[in-house]
Amino acid sequence: MLGNEAVARGAYEAGVRLVSSYPGTPSTEITENCAKYPEIYAEWAVNEKVAMEVCVGAADGGARAMCCMKHVGVNVAADPLFTVSYTGVNGGMVIVCADDPAMHSSQNEQDSRFYARSAHLMMLEPADSQECSDFARAAFDLSERFDAPVMLRLTTRIAHARSMVTLGERREREIKPYQKDIRKNVMMPGMARGRHVVVEEREKEQAAFVETSELNxxxxxxxxxxxxxxxxxxxxxxxxxxxxxxxxxxxxxxxxxxxxxxxxxxxxxxxxxxxxxxxxxxxxxxxxxxxxxxxxxxxxxxxxxxxxxxxxFGRETAPLYPAQETLNRPPLMCAGCPHRGPYSVLAKLKMHVTGDIGCYTLGALPPLSAVDTVLCMGASIGMSQGFARARGREFAQHTVAVIGDSTFLHSGVTSLINAVYNRTGITVMILDNRITGMTGHQPNPASGRNIYGEPAPEIDLAALCRACGVNRVVTVDSFDLAGLEKALKEETASDEVSVIIARRPCALLDRKSRKTPLKADPAVCRGCFSCMKISCPAIEKRDKHVWINPDQCVGCGLCLETCRFGAIGGGEKA
Amino acid sequence: MKMDVVIIGVGGQGTLLASRILGALADLKGLDVKVSEVHGMSQRGGSVITYVRVGSDIHSPMVDLGGADVVLAFEQVEALRALPYLKRGGVMIVGDQKINPLSVITGQAAYPKGALDALRQQCRVLSLDALSIAREAGEVRSVNLVLLGVLCAYLGEDPELWHEAVARVVKSAFLEVNLKAFDAGRRHYEESEERNG
Missing domain, CATH: 3.40.50.920 (Rossmann fold)
Known part of the structure; x- marks a missing residue:
């Protein structure tokens, strides 16, 4: 069993009723697996802060609840985290945070153990999948015993390693009675001062408990x-x-x-x-x-x-065969990826791009090299405002904040409101592919379905932006290069805040519009290599011409627009 | 059976499935097993490496450099990359497919010539055109099963338990074609010169 699957199993056996999370490698599979148990209500929240707040509400309401996130997600949820330590819980509450040493899929290498210490919360750390299950169960018991959330820390090699797990039965738990108690649950200064005393006392009790706990x-x-x-x-x-x-x-x-x-x-x-x-x-x-x-x-x-x-420790290590000189193989945007259209236009117009977190972060790599900055979830929109204020109008007119649909809903909306309110005339481009791609296709509020694949209200991003006070909102097909170029020129020239929604579903999901592979005719191809500027992994340089790899090409047709000589053809409905 | 395996390929080639089948096999044999996977960003057409450790009382889920009894490589450049994982005296099973990295696609670099020969100078290499064998078996995506078939035959193991492991992991709709690819891989090894050479 995968470590993450085992955490879900342990939580299930502990009688968890609610799981709310935002996807993030290496934590995502915990919540996906929780959704497979009919006894558990699982959901994708719009961000980690919301997930944790939903979880606190459920725990206050007497149910066992869990939220899962990657290490940087804890930063987003840090606000409720530090204060739920004061209020405590009612039903057991477990916060899973998955650290990513070596940054296999992250932007930093932070160590979330410091969160446990700063927030005065107990933290457990399992060493294999069996312990993932055992410790998840123990964490719920400890949470109720000490009336405080318990953190469960994983790292990538625990979360994404498979080892044997013995399954147990689920122990169903009654919802605990709920009683309104403002001294415990309304954290205004007078009450919080009293609760801080409780927190310090609790930590002493926990410190005594850990001396004899079987978990050590x-x-x-x-x-x-x-x-x-x-x-x-x-x-x-x-x-x-x-x-x-x-x-x-x-x-x-x-x-x-x-x-x-x-x-x-x-x-x-x-x-x-x-x-x-x-x-x-x-x-x-x-x-x-x-x-x-x-x-x-x-x-x-x-x-x-x-x-x-x-x-x-100066021990003898196994002798090694010599490392061979070879080529790097960095990850890249898939053939047919809808992000390719906007990025090739941004690169062509030589725009400054404040980027964000998602598959489209890959637009920073050569040959597109279309991104200037990537910081954290949602930062693109805020950072572009800072650039505009620091470097003035002309720079702002050559700057675009690029953000995915899921990331926009996670933490981009507030920054957009900030731009409107402060009249900072930035241009935002939402790459709307209807899904949270990088973490493995989790649906989000713009997808039109929930974690169970059931239909869900689909957020209208254009209407949302207008409601935030953005007057200039245009929606363009991500593969309409001419349309994108026109929109980018017009919107960056404007002094108002504007939003361009580049819309097309993720190529990995959109099997409906797949076509047969395209072909480049070497007799017509002049070898100008314009089509290669879109950086598609299916288009290869072969001597003086291009060759389209039929194993890679999904027939998306984006390259057709780039060829002035009509050398590319084919692409029938598959 | 005690065996440390490194499986390396390009995102989308089915390396994860291969590691899960080996995991299921160890379980069927009543052995301890740990499998380490990589999810997330590197799956987008990047180099993907997974580790399978089979034996008794296994601690680390990772195979260290110089620790792999077998490297199962799905692609030539990836085979080169994985060489330092191979234990002295270990064997490299290589599907000889070439998938151009972006630097080759854009014409900035050339795909390494003679990668397999370079490897042969260092270690024991069993190479085969796993893609064609998979295609003949009826599914180009079953390269992973072809390579597992070679591994099974190389180890001189009874294929029946392996079939069962495949059935545990693979969706039933694809079971037949996958078993066909597995057996084609086995036959290829048994008929190959490398077995005797």
């Missing part, structure tokens, strides 16, 4: 080396240092001081092996526990591996 485990072997570790790092340590004694922390916050001191006293040399930040190490050093090594051995960046641990 001492494995005494050879006392020459003792290692403190958690999660995937535990597996690497067992692999690399099979004889070493280990304190495996299943609860990574709060830390069991007495247990750690006791373990330290039993081993001759104490080490900490942890991925990313020196979270354990800093605390141990603050407690005056002397370490023989930590981050000085394993490093601060990227993910660990058994080999990296072997190297850190």
């Amino acid at each position: 485990r001492v494995e005494m072997r050879d006392p020459a080396i003792g290692v403190i570790c958690s999660g995937i790092a535990y597996q690497y340590v067992r692999e690399a240092l099979p004889e070493a004694s280990v304190l495996k922390l299943g609860i990574v916050y709060p830390l069991p001081e007495k247990l750690i001191r006791e373990f330290a006293s039993k081993v001759q040399a104490l080490y900490v092996v942890e991925e990313l930040e020196p979270f354990f190490e800093t605390r141990l050093r603050a407690w005056g526990i002397s370490l023989a090594g930590g981050k000085n051995l394993t490093g601060l960046q990227g993910e660990l591996s058994a080999r990296r641990v072997e190297e850190a």
